[in-house]
Amino acid sequence: MTWPLTLSLSKGIQEIYRSAHMIQSPHPPQETSPSDATGARLIALRLGAHMSVAGGLDRALIRGQAVGCDVIQIFSKNSNQWQAKPLLASELDRFKQTRAETGVFPAMVHTSYLINLCSPHDADWQKSTDALCVEMERAEALAIPYAVLHPGAHLGTGADAGVRRAAQAIDIVHTRTAGFQTKILIELTAGQGTCVGHRFEEVGMLLRQIERSAQVGVCFDTCHVFAAGYDLRTAAGYESVMAELDRAVGLDRVWAFHLNDCKKDLGCRVDRHEHIGQGKMGEAPFAALLNDPRFVGLPMVLETPKGADGREDVENLARLRRLVAGRRRFDALLQVENRMTAADLSGTSDCRGDLSLGL
Numbered sequence: 001m002t003w004p005l006t007l008s009l010s011k012g013i014q015e016i017y018r019s020a021h022m023i024q025s026p027h028p029p030q031e032t033s034p035s036d037a038t039g040a041r042l043i044a045l046r047l048g049a050h051m052s053v054a055g056g057l058d059r060a061l062i063r064g065q066a067v068g069c070d071v072i073q074i075f076s077k078n079s080n081q082w083q084a085k086p087l088l089a090s091e092l093d094r095f096k097q098t099r100a101e102t103g104v105f106p107a108m109v110h111t112s113y114l115i116n117l118c119s120p121h122d123a124d125w126q127k128s129t130d131a132l133c134v135e136m137e138r139a140e141a142l143a144i145p146y147a148v149l150h151p152g153a154h155l156g157t158g159a160d161a162g163v164r165r166a167a168q169a170i171d172i173v174h175t176r177t178a179g180f181q182t183k184i185l186i187e188l189t190a191g192q193g194t195c196v197g198h199r200f201e202e203v204g205m206l207l208r209q210i211e212r213s214a215q216v217g218v219c220f221d222t223c224h225v226f227a228a229g230y231d232l233r234t235a236a237g238y239e240s241v242m243a244e245l246d247r248a249v250g251l252d253r254v255w256a257f258h259l260n261d262c263k264k265d266l267g268c269r270v271d272r273h274e275h276i277g278q279g280k281m282g283e284a285p286f287a288a289l290l291n292d293p294r295f296v297g298l299p300m301v302l303e304t305p306k307g308a309d310g311r312e313d314v315e316n317l318a319r320l321r322r323l324v325a326g327r328r329r330f331d332a333l334l335q336v337e338n339r340m341t342a343a344d345l346s347g348t349s350d351c352r353g354d355l356s357l358g359l
Contacts, residue, residue, distance in 0.1 A: 045290065045296075045321075049313045049316070051074055057076065057094075067310040068314060069313075071299040072106055072108075076135065077112070077138065078112075108145075109147050111132060115128040117132070117169040119153070120155055132169065132184075136177045144182060148219045154196055163206045166206055186216060190223070190270060203248070204249045219255070219256045223261065235288070238288040251294055259301065260302065261275060286323055291324065
């Protein structure tokens with residue numbers, strides 16, 4: 001069986017990763033056995049979780065190493081406050097040293113939840129634009145390649161108006177951060193309230209209106225996409241969703257993933273994360289993503305609920321890695337999930353026990 005190991009990354013993104021010592025030169029496709037292919041795909045995966053920076057930014061890397069992360073996402077400042085204390089040279093040095101010692105790659109900064117680039121109110125829009133500049137400056141100082149952004153809410157003016165405001169703000173940020181290596185990732189949203197970005201067409205429209213669009217990618221959040229009404233639970237559904245995303249945005253614009261199950265039903269437009277395989281999505285969508293050669297090498301991080309000891313991250317990461325397998329195992333899991341869906345629809349008995357049979 002042939003598993004292509006060449007990374008499905010755009011040239012620009014490959015350069016970002018190589019410069020960060022994340023990925024060396026891509027390997028050519030190799031003929032391998034199924035077991036060897038599984039090992040190769042595990043090595044190529046970049047799995048991790050959002051990590052707390054309590055006690056210092058470097059502590060996030062140590063926590064990530066403790067639970068088995070290849071990559072992490074962090075907040076570089078309090079996500080629910082506008083102000084941010086300047087980063088000290090000593091903090092940057094500790095972060096760089098700890099990154100080298102742990103081998104954990106800080107792939108993403110998640111920007112503040114207060115930012116609303118779609119706001120029709122000039123004062124709030126300007127404050128949000130300034131805040132995104134600060135987030136970019138901090139991520140650049142930390143040598144983190146991506147800043148993940150929720151575009152914001154149009155507050156009743158309509159998605160088209162919200163997209164225009166967001167594009168204008170990002171253009172200003174690009175001008176003020178010219179030459180930065182850190183890139184903005186537009187996160188696909190769940191669609192709560194008037195939030196922009198839950199329809200692929202909205203994100204595509206936003207990317208087209210940004211002047212330096214090649215510097216902006218997309219972060220695919222599995223919970224958000226499911227909550228927005230895109231059903232990934234069957235093989236046909238998964239491929240249909242990816243085809244729709246490709247038409248509206250382009251799969252080459254997807255540069256990172258948030259891996260979260262969803263507490264609520266399909267199309268709920270409510271952002272409630274659940275542990276992998278324990279929500280309404282099941283394991284099939286995650287098996288599909290992890291075994292999809294189009295996304296090999298991209299950072300994929302958990303944002304699932306957890307306690308102080310991080311035990312849940314260990315369990316979720318282990319569950320994800322178990323889903324990385326040969327195609328027969330992947331297809332078998334999808335078949336089980338399809339039977340479960342059919343059973344749920346017909347009201348017949350649950351067939352979850354099948355998940356332990358030869359998988």
